[in-house]
Structure formats: structure tokens, C-alpha cells
Amino acid sequence: MMLLSCPWCGPRDENEFACAGTTHIVRPGPEVSDAEWGRYLFFRANPKGVHRERWRHVYGCGQWFNVARDTVTHQVLAVYRMTEPPPAVPGEGP
Amino acid sequence: MKYSALALLRGALSGPDSWSPAWRSPEPKPEYEVIVIGAGGHGLATAYYLARNHGIRNVAVLERGWLGGGNTGRNTTIVRSNYLFPESARLYEFSLRLYESLTRELNFNIMLSQRGLILLAHSRHDLDAMSRWANAMRMNGIDAELLSRDEVAAAAPLLNLSPEARFPILGGFTQRRAGTARHDAVAWGYARAADALGVDILQNCEVRGFTRDAHGGVTGVETSRGPIRAGRIGIAAAGHSSVLARLAGFSLPVTSYALQAMVTEPTKPALDTVVLSPGTGAYVSQSDKGEMVLGASLDLFPSYAQRGSFALTQGILASTLAIFPSFSRLRLMRQWAGIVDVVHDSSPIIGPTPVPNLFINCGWGTGGFKGIPVGGWTLAHVLATGRSHELAEPFQLERFYTGRLIDEAAAAGIAH
Ligand SMILES: Cc1cc2nc3c(=O)[nH]c(=O)nc-3n(C[C@H](O)[C@H](O)[C@H](O)COP(=O)(O)OP(=O)(O)OC[C@H]3O[C@@H](n4cnc5c(N)ncnc54)[C@H](O)[C@@H]3O)c2cc1C
Ligand SMILES: [Zn+2]
Numbered sequence: 001m002m003l004l005s006c007p008w009c010g011p012r013d014e015n016e017f018a019c020a021g022t023t024h025i026v027r028p029g030p031e032v033s034d035a036e037w038g039r040y041l042f043f044r045a046n047p048k049g050v051h052r053e054r055w056r057h058v059y060g061c062g063q064w065f066n067v068a069r070d071t072v073t074h075q076v077l078a079v080y081r082m083t084e085p086p087p088a089v090p091g092e093g094p
Numbered sequence: 095m096k097y098s099a100l101a102l103l104r105g106a107l108s109g110p111d112s113w114s115p116a117w118r119s120p121e122p123k124p125e126y127e128v129i130v131i132g133a134g135g136h137g138l139a140t141a142y143y144l145a146r147n148h149g150i151r152n153v154a155v156l157e158r159g160w161l162g163g164g165n166t167g168r169n170t171t172i173v174r175s176n177y178l179f180p181e182s183a184r185l186y187e188f189s190l191r192l193y194e195s196l197t198r199e200l201n202f203n204i205m206l207s208q209r210g211l212i213l214l215a216h217s218r219h220d221l222d223a224m225s226r227w228a229n230a231m232r233m234n235g236i237d238a239e240l241l242s243r244d245e246v247a248a249a250a251p252l253l254n255l256s257p258e259a260r261f262p263i264l265g266g267f268t269q270r271r272a273g274t275a276r277h278d279a280v281a282w283g284y285a286r287a288a289d290a291l292g293v294d295i296l297q298n299c300e301v302r303g304f305t306r307d308a309h310g311g312v313t314g315v316e317t318s319r320g321p322i323r324a325g326r327i328g329i330a331a332a333g334h335s336s337v338l339a340r341l342a343g344f345s346l347p348v349t350s351y352a353l354q355a356m357v358t359e360p361t362k363p364a365l366d367t368v369v370l371s372p373g374t375g376a377y378v379s380q381s382d383k384g385e386m387v388l389g390a391s392l393d394l395f396p397s398y399a400q401r402g403s404f405a406l407t408q409g410i411l412a413s414t415l416a417i418f419p420s421f422s423r424l425r426l427m428r429q430w431a432g433i434v435d436v437v438h439d440s441s442p443i444i445g446p447t448p449v450p451n452l453f454i455n456c457g458w459g460t461g462g463f464k465g466i467p468v469g470g471w472t473l474a475h476v477l478a479t480g481r482s483h484e485l486a487e488p489f490q491l492e493r494f495y496t497g498r499l500i501d502e503a504a505a506a507g508i509a510h
Contacts, residue, residue: 001404014403019395019396021396038494038496039345041438042438042494043345043347044336044345044348045336045340045345046336046345046346046348046350048334048336048350051396053395053396069395071396071397071398072398073399074397
């Protein structure tokens with residue numbers, strides 16, 4: 001069981017949260033090509049290692065926040081609010 | 095060596111040393127006509143059909159661990175073709191038909207057991223959706239039968255049939271030709287048959303990079319056992335597809351998740367069909383050893399750790415006990431997970447990649463064991479001819495740009 005730290009409520013069990021996948025994705029404008037739009041909708045880095053993702057404390061305060069987590073060890077490397085700039089974490093590739 | 099009753103008798107009389115290994119463990123050659131990455135069911139079947147259907151025998155299958163050690167050896171072994179859309183119906187039905195003759199084809203008992211699969215309806219809406227689903231299957235020429243509550247009760251009497259149940263059972267539908275097959279035997283059978291046709295299976299051989307020509311096309315791989323050149327390369331690496339794509343310089347619409355399963359201690363025969371309750375997420379069958387095999391839904395956060403989270407294990411057990419209360423007396427023996435390659439429409443990708451000479455078979459997600467024969471057949475076809483097989487045409491990477499998705503997940507609400 002993972003222990004995630006909600007920025008508002010503190011450490012809680014994994015089953016209080018829901019993961020909504022990769023964060024920091026910027027939506028392109030409507031003028032882009034189909035290929036560009038397809039990439040935005042569906043294509044993900046899906047890294048084996050550090051992943052920046054968004055979580056929601058669904059069965060708690062209901063707030064969204066960002067997490068940097070290792071997808072192999074499940075170690076949580078950083079938790080930060082949606083509006084905060086992403087902090088550097090060890091082990092992240094280019 | 096041909097396996098037969100006579101061979102078994104001869105082996106019994108002359109002792110265990112009279113059996114030869116089912117496949118060789120050769121040293122890598124410097125070059126092959128085709129390299130397949132990943133010795134799961136899909137990679138091994140691809141190598142077999144390259145040799146058997148296309149006469150291409152100068153083939154190597156590269157596996158970073160041991161053959162069949164990925165999802166193929168971890169899955170709950172359900173095979174069926176009860177899909178909704180015509181494209182999927184054709185693909186999965188072709189696969190099920192290949193399974194039906196596979197034991198003879200490979201001279202290896204894959205223990206196919208067509209014990210049927212029952213889907214449970216827990217509400218009026220389930221009943222309506224299932225009649226639509228069963229009718230769609232019949233329109234596609236695939237067997238499906240709607241079942242009344244009493245027919246479900248007769249087929250699986252241990253179900254919680256009480257009208258007071260949290261998930262009351264109102265009926266369901268069945269595909270009688272669905273069932274289970276022995277997962278290891280499918281990998282071993284294809285491996286042995288491919289090896290007999292000259293294919294080299296190279297285990298403990300991890301692909302760590304690709305070599306390229308001036309036009310960006312792949313010309314070979316860098317591996318933990320040295321560089322190997324190849325004319326064409328096929329990737330069949332399931333949960334590790336994105337890792338290999340990144341090494342080759344492109345990305346995929348794939349997310350890797352852990353999918354877990356578990357078995358109870360063995361018990362007397364108590365369930366002779368497969369039961370799936372989409373409403374609760376319970377997915378149960380009994381193995382030939384007597385264990386109750388419990389399938390599960392995904393741990394819904396990206397993961398490359400081959401273990402399922404305990405939070406979900408509890409949920410699966412609760413769902414299973416809601417529909418089979420008497421199983422609460424059974425002890426759990428093992429729980430494990432595999433890393434599956436999930437795409438948005440839950441349909442596979444089989445065809446070329448943006449990189450010349452590099453082809454891929456992935457995106458099977460939670461349900462690609464049943465697709466092994468057709469996945470191998472169609473990846474072999476595009477590797478051999480350069481053109482997509484007719485069955486695989488709708489299942490191209492392109493669909494994520496054109497929007498022509500084959501949204502089986504949303505349509506049918508099924509895992510595995
Ligand atoms: C718990 C669970 C239950 C399931 N239940 C069902 C079910 O009931 N019915 C069904 O139809 N499907 C089911 N599935 C899905 C099914 O198991 C998979 O879709 C299918 O086995 C995929 O086969 P594959 O050959 O593509 O992948 P795998 O069997 O995973 O093989 C891929 C291989 O590639 C190797 N590899 C990865 N990276 C590299 C590299 N860099 N170099 C060399 N080799 C590499 C891996 O080691 C692995 O052996 C289930 C899956 C799981 C995990
Ligand atoms: Zn909170």
C-alpha cells in the first residue's frame with residue numbers, strides 16, 4: 001500500500017486517492033494538425049522511472065495535486081500543488 | 095522428437111534421460127533475417143508463423159528474462175471471442191479458431207478447455223446491454239446465448255442467487271466455445287515448434303538499443319549479449335513496449351499498469367465454467383489443479399513493478415465473495431501481477447512503426463492471451479511481406495491520429 005501525502009491533509013493510504021495520469025501536459029490550439037492533436041490526446045512518455053503525474057484526494061478533501069513518483073519502486077519523490085513549478089528530483093532523465 | 099502416447103510409453107520404460115530438451119539454447123549469430131523482441135506468447139507465435147507460413151527460418155527471438163516469464167506466464171488464461179465490433183470479432187474469432195486446432199498443430203497439449211464463459215447481469219440495464227452484445231456477436235457469426243436466472247443457477251450453483259444479494263443475479267449470457275488454456279503450454283508449444291523449424295530463442299538477452307542506417311531505419315539491436323544485425327525487427331514486449339519505442343526514437347499511446355491475479359488453495363471441482371461479473375469486477379475460474387483463479391481490475395496508476403497493490407487485492411476479494419460467498423472459507427495461496435500495455439480503446443496495435451524496418455505488436459493490455467495466435471500470425475505477415483494483414487488493418491497506430499478508434503472497452507465494459 002502506497003502512502004501519499006496530500007498537501008492539505010497529510011499522509012493517507014493509497015485507496016483514498018485516484019491517479020489521473022501524466023501532468024504538465026499543455027493543450028495545443030485548435031489550429032494544429034491531426035498528428036499533433038493525436039499526440040496531445042493519446043501519446044505519453046510512459047517512463048520506466050520518474051513519472052510526473054496528477055492525483056486527487058477523492059475520498060478526502062477532493063483537491064488535485066502533483067506527484068513525482070518512480071514507476072519501478074513506487075517511491076514518491078516530490079508532492080507539489082497544481083500551480084507550483086515542478087521541483088527537481090533525482091533520477092529524472094532528460 | 096514427436097510427442098505421442100507411444101513416445102510417453104517409451105520414455106516411461108527408458109527413464110527421464112531419454113527425453114531431449116524441447117528447444118535449444120544457441121549462441122547468438124551475428125545476423126538474422128528477422129529479430130523478434132520478447133519471448134512471450136506473441137513473440138514466439140510470430141517466430142513460429144514466420145517460419146511456418148512464410149518460410150522465413152533465419153529468425154531469432156530475444157528475451158531479457160526467460161521465455162514465457164512475462165504476462166503470458168502470469169495471466170488468468172481465459173480465451174474467448176465475445177467482442178462487440180466487427181473488426182474485433184474477426185480478429186479474436188480467428189484467434190480462437192487457431193486455438194481450437196493448436197494442440198495438434200504444435201504437437202503440444204495446450205490443454206484448451208472450452209468450458210464456456212458466463213457473464214452475469216445484475217440489473218435491468220445489464221440485461222438490456224447483454225442482449226445487444228449477444229445479438230451483435232451472433233450478427234458477426236459467433237456463438238452467444240442469453241441465459242435466464244435459472245439457467246445461470248444450474249450452470250454455477252455456488253453463486254449467490256438470493257434476491258437479497260448486494261448484486262442480485264438476474265440472468266446473463268454465455269459463449270460456450272470460450273474457456274481456458276494452459277498459459278505455459280502455449281508459450282512452450284510455440285517455442286518448441288519454432289525451434290524445430292530453425293528459430294533461435296535467445297534467453298537472458300536484453301535489447302538495450304537499436305542500430306540505424308543513414309535513413310533512420312533499424313539495422314540491428316544492441317543487447318546484453320552483444321550487437322546483432324537484422325533486416326527487419328518486430329517488437330512484442332507488452333508492458334515494456336514504450337521503453338523499446340523510446341530506444342528507437344518514437345512514442346506510443348500506451349500506459350503501463352500492473353494487473354494482478356491470485357489463486358486460492360486447491361479444492362474439489364466446484365466450478366466448471368468461467369464466471370465474469372462486469373458489475374462487481376469479479377472474474378473466476380477453477381484451474382485443473384483445483385485452485386480458484388481470481389482475476390482483477392488494474393491498479394490504476396502507471397507502474398513497472400510486477401506486484402499488485404494490496405488496496406486492490408482487498409477489493410477483488412470483496413467482489414468475488416459478493417458473488418461466491420462460500421469461497422470465504424478458502425485460503426489465498428498466491429497473488430502476483432504483470433505489467434500490461436493499455437491503450438485508450440483497449441484494442442491492439444499490429445503493424446509498422448514510424449521507424450523503417452521496425453514493426454510492433456502491442457496494446458493488448460489486460461486481454462492478449464486469447465490473442466496470441468492471431469497476434470503472431472499478423473505480426474509475422476507484416477514482417478514477411480511489409481504489408482499489414484487484412485485482419486490487422488483496422489488496428490494500426492494511425493488510428494490515434496485519424497480518430498478511428500475501436501473502442502471495445504467503452505462498448506463492452508470488459509477486462510481480460
Ligand atoms: C494478471 C493478468 C491476467 C490476465 N488475464 C488474461 C486472460 O484471462 N485472458 C487474456 O486473454 N489475457 C489476459 N491477460 C493479458 C495477457 O497476459 C497479455 O496480453 C499477453 O500475455 C501478452 O503477451 P505478450 O507476448 O505480448 O507479452 P509478455 O508475455 O509479457 O511477453 C513480453 C516479453 O518481452 C520481454 N521483454 C521486455 N523488454 C525486453 C527487452 N528490452 N529485451 C528483450 N525482451 C524484453 C519480457 O521479458 C517478456 O517476456 C492477463 C494479464 C495479466 C498480467
Ligand atoms: Zn486531502
